[in-house]
Amino acid sequence: xxxxxxxxxxxxxxxxxxxxxxxxxxxxxxxxxxxxxxxxxxxxxxxxxxxxxxxxxxxxxxxxxxxxxxxxxxxxxxxxxxxxxxxxxxxxxxxxxxxxxxxxxxxxxxxxxxxxxxxxxxxxxxxxxxxxxxxxxxxxxxxxxxxxxxxxxxxxxxxxxxxxxxxxxxxxxxxxxxxxxxxxxxxxxxxxxxxxxxxxxxxxxxxxxxxxxxxxxxxxxxxxxxxxxxxxxxxxxxxxxxxxxxxxxxxxxxxxxxxxxxxxxxxxxxxxxxxxxxxxxxxxxxxxxxxxxxxxxxxxxxxxxxxxxxxxxxxxxxxxxxxxxxxxxxxxxxxxxxxxxxxxxxxxxxxxxxxxxxxxxxxxxxxxxxx
Amino acid sequence: xxxxxxxxxxxxxxxxxxxxxxxxxxxxxxxxxxxxxxxxxxxxxxxxxxxxxxxxxxxxxxxxxxxxxxxxxxxxxxxxxxxxxxxxxxxxxxxxxxxxxxxxxxxxxxxxxxxxxxxxxxxxxxxxxxxxxxxxxxxxxxxxxxxxxxxxxxxxxxxxxxxxxxxxxxxxxxxxxxxxxxxxxxxxxxxxxxxxxxxxxxxxxxxxxxxxxxxxxxxxxxxxxxxxxxxxxxxxxxxxxxxxxxxxxxxxxxxxxxxxxxxxxxxxxxxxxxxxxxxxxxxxxxxxxxxxxxxxxxxxxxxxxxxxxxxxxxxxxxxxxxxxxxxxxxxxxxxxxxxxxxxxxxxxxxxxxxxxxxxxxxxxxxxxxxx
Numbered sequence: 088x089x090x091x092x093x094x095x096x097x098x099x100x101x102x103x104x105x106x107x108x109x110x111x112x113x114x115x116x117x118x119x120x121x122x123x124x125x126x127x128x129x130x131x132x133x134x135x136x137x138x139x140x141x142x143x144x145x146x147x148x149x150x151x152x153x154x155x156x157x158x159x160x161x162x163x164x165x166x167x168x169x170x171x172x173x174x175x176x177x178x179x180x181x182x183x184x185x186x187x188x189x190x191x192x193x194x195x196x197x198x199x200x201x202x203x204x205x206x207x208x209x210x211x212x213x214x215x216x217x218x219x220x221x222x223x224x225x226x227x228x229x230x231x232x233x234x235x236x237x238x239x240x241x242x243x244x245x246x247x248x249x250x251x252x253x254x255x256x257x258x259x260x261x262x263x264x265x266x267x268x269x270x271x272x273x274x275x276x277x278x279x280x281x282x283x284x285x286x287x288x289x290x291x292x293x294x295x296x297x298x299x300x301x302x303x304x305x306x307x308x309x310x311x312x313x314x315x316x317x318x319x320x321x322x323x324x325x326x327x328x329x330x331x332x333x334x335x336x337x338x339x340x341x342x343x344x345x346x347x348x349x350x351x352x353x354x355x356x357x358x359x360x361x362x363x364x365x366x367x368x369x370x371x372x373x374x375x376x377x378x379x380x381x382x383x384x385x386x387x388x389x390x391x392x393x394x395x396x397x398x399x400x401x402x403x404x405x406x407x408x409x410x411x412x413x414x415x416x417x418x419x420x421x422x423x424x425x426x427x428x429x430x431x432x433x434x435x436x437x438x439x440x441x442x443x444x445x446x447x448x449x450x451x452x453x454x455x456x457x458x
Numbered sequence: 459x460x461x462x463x464x465x466x467x468x469x470x471x472x473x474x475x476x477x478x479x480x481x482x483x484x485x486x487x488x489x490x491x492x493x494x495x496x497x498x499x500x501x502x503x504x505x506x507x508x509x510x511x512x513x514x515x516x517x518x519x520x521x522x523x524x525x526x527x528x529x530x531x532x533x534x535x536x537x538x539x540x541x542x543x544x545x546x547x548x549x550x551x552x553x554x555x556x557x558x559x560x561x562x563x564x565x566x567x568x569x570x571x572x573x574x575x576x577x578x579x580x581x582x583x584x585x586x587x588x589x590x591x592x593x594x595x596x597x598x599x600x601x602x603x604x605x606x607x608x609x610x611x612x613x614x615x616x617x618x619x620x621x622x623x624x625x626x627x628x629x630x631x632x633x634x635x636x637x638x639x640x641x642x643x644x645x646x647x648x649x650x651x652x653x654x655x656x657x658x659x660x661x662x663x664x665x666x667x668x669x670x671x672x673x674x675x676x677x678x679x680x681x682x683x684x685x686x687x688x689x690x691x692x693x694x695x696x697x698x699x700x701x702x703x704x705x706x707x708x709x710x711x712x713x714x715x716x717x718x719x720x721x722x723x724x725x726x727x728x729x730x731x732x733x734x735x736x737x738x739x740x741x742x743x744x745x746x747x748x749x750x751x752x753x754x755x756x757x758x759x760x761x762x763x764x765x766x767x768x769x770x771x772x773x774x775x776x777x778x779x780x781x782x783x784x785x786x787x788x789x790x791x792x793x794x795x796x797x798x799x800x801x802x803x804x805x806x807x808x809x810x811x812x813x814x815x816x817x818x819x820x821x822x823x824x825x826x827x828x829x
Contacts, residue, residue, distance in 0.1 A: 112639035243826040266822040267815035268483035434801035444638035451637040455614040457828045
């Protein structure tokens with residue numbers, strides 16, 4: 088039995104789903120993979136819990152899930168604790184050969200801990216986009232080691248499938264195409280279920296203001312719907328795809344167009360929803376204009392010719408992106424071997440369970456990877 | 459620099475494409491992956507060529523490609539040689555830690571060599587479906603070692619992406635879903651470009667006999683079109699997918715329905731093409747019947763509830779398979795997390811270059827895998 092010690096950063100929705108899946112899959116991993124996943128430490132902004140020996144036992148893990156769901160803080164139960172910014176105690180105490188640090192937070196405060204982990208030779212699995220969309224210098228330190236090799240070599244020890252499309256194997260597909268020497272000329276995709284829902288409604292002739300208000304009420308959007316409609320989350324995904332091709336690009340280089348103009352940024356959420364109808368007419372004209380060109384409007388990320396574009400995009404109604412409706416994510420890879428038809432991936436691209444499943448696949452692959 | 463010694467079985471179209479891609483990607487592998495792929499030996503039914511030291515050099519590899527394209531035999535150039543059935547000399551001479559045996563033939567004569575390689579701890583990358591669709595016992599010996607673990611553990615050392623959908627990451631996706639603990643309830647797919655072409659023609663109202671004759675004349679089918687229309691190649695792919703889920707199934711358990719009745723098996727190719735019009739009326743009725751049920755007819759492989767079905771299948775016109783037209787392959791994964799909408803993969807599923815690219819991605823992944 089090969090033991091994989093995990094250091095878990097974050098115990099929000101994805102972290103809790105991940106712990107539940109680890110516990111549910113213990114027999115599978117033991118019998119089919121010869122693996123035991125041990126949770127050595129869990130840290131979040133409220134503190135940290137360290138396990139000794141084989142890690143935190145399953146009952147204690149389930150208790151921690153209950154604690155967090157009741158709004159508790161980890162410090163209450165901590166053997167040691169710290170914020171993400173100064174994780175040296177955790178990193179050194181949890182240190183074991185083959186340790187994997189798993190970041191399922193949504194903060195850039197984990198970056199120092201991740202860099203410290205890399206320096207100690209730990210592997211890393213990320214659902215958190217922030218460390219990969221920080222400066223190119225941070226990205227390079229996380230994913231490559233300057234002295235010994237290129238980007239691709241170190242992608243073997245650092246994985247981030249769940250940052251784009253949750254459990255959909257978008258990054259695995261990209262890495263396989265790159266590894267085969269295929270030339271990826273263009274990636275285009277829909278990477279927001281919320282924006283997919285909005286675009287499908289618009290195509291059906293509904294008003295933007297009405298769709299957004301409904302989606303907000305149903306809880307399909309972030310508490311502030313501008314966090315979806317502004318496109319920054321999709322921009323981070325586009326940047327991760329671009330950097331995965333070896334491009335040196337910063338987040339500020341991504342050309343992002345939101346579904347609302349910047350002057351609505353100063354309003355509160357209710358004022359914003361009330362102001363949305365003033366955008367309906369222009370949006371309707373844009374949709375009609377696309378249709379007149381035999382196209383449809385999608386909120387797409389496009390990575391091509393050294394540039395990343397994120398925003399409403401007219402695509403052929405007959406293309407994979409053009410045929411997409413609803414909240415599924417979709418990625419098109421246009422490459423030397425996949426031409427004229429792209430390689431296409433489609434499916435659920437969000438949700439804590441699908442995201443945790445993507446992280447868990449990465450952890451299992453890392454367990455069989457040599458540095 | 460980490461050297462990966464390759465033992466190549468087969469130097470047909472895929473083998474030659476693979477050699478060309480290895481040579482073309484030397485800089486990529488050195489700079490980005492820290493890898494050097496050395497071809498230590500090439501064997502086919504005409505003989506074998508062994509390289510000494512770092513392997514066969516690039517000029518010699520290109521000369522061998524020319525030799526084979528001119529119809530030459532490897533024995534003329536062999537340092538040692540044998541048929542696939544008795545490969546002990548090759549396997550022992552080529553023996554190096556971390557060696558990868560690559561099977562790009564289409565014969566079951568390579569099985570003894572593959573088993574000998576596994577016993578010596580070599581890794582294996584297969585584009586050849588025959589070894590994986592032989593008896594369950596052969597499959598188990600190739601992909602797992604009884605003493606130490608289950609199927610999944612040894613999938614780390616034996617890869618076969620190119621056996622289903624060429625370079626499309628169908629197997630990688632399946633392995634990731636299995637590794638995440640997701641429950642795959644149904645896989646359904648179109649895994650023959652030729653049959654996709656036929657079904658698209660039928661849907662457009664053309665006659666079966668006319669489509670097949672045209673496809674045969676254009677070289678879209680095998681020299682004997684019954685090798686496509688009979689469905690056995692698709693049946694092998696369905697079996698590989700089913701066994702990848704841990705099922706114990708034999709090829710004879712796959713329920714295969716071809717596009718022609720068995721009584722046409724005794725004819726020669728010209729007689730077969732002449733006899734096809736007698737099937738047109740019934741096929742046309744089947745297409746109309748599907749349409750009357752709001753469905754479309756696809757030549758599909760379905761893996762579900764312990765059973766594999768391969769044949770003309772009525773699917774919803776609104777499903778991913780139902781929307782598929784042309785020669786692209788498509789795979790739907792219906793699972794616990796991917797429900798009600800499946801995870802879908804689509805793209806080119808054939809061709810020597812795309813197949814070689816799939817093999818090459820496997821080889822690079824194997825280079826970073828520990829046993």
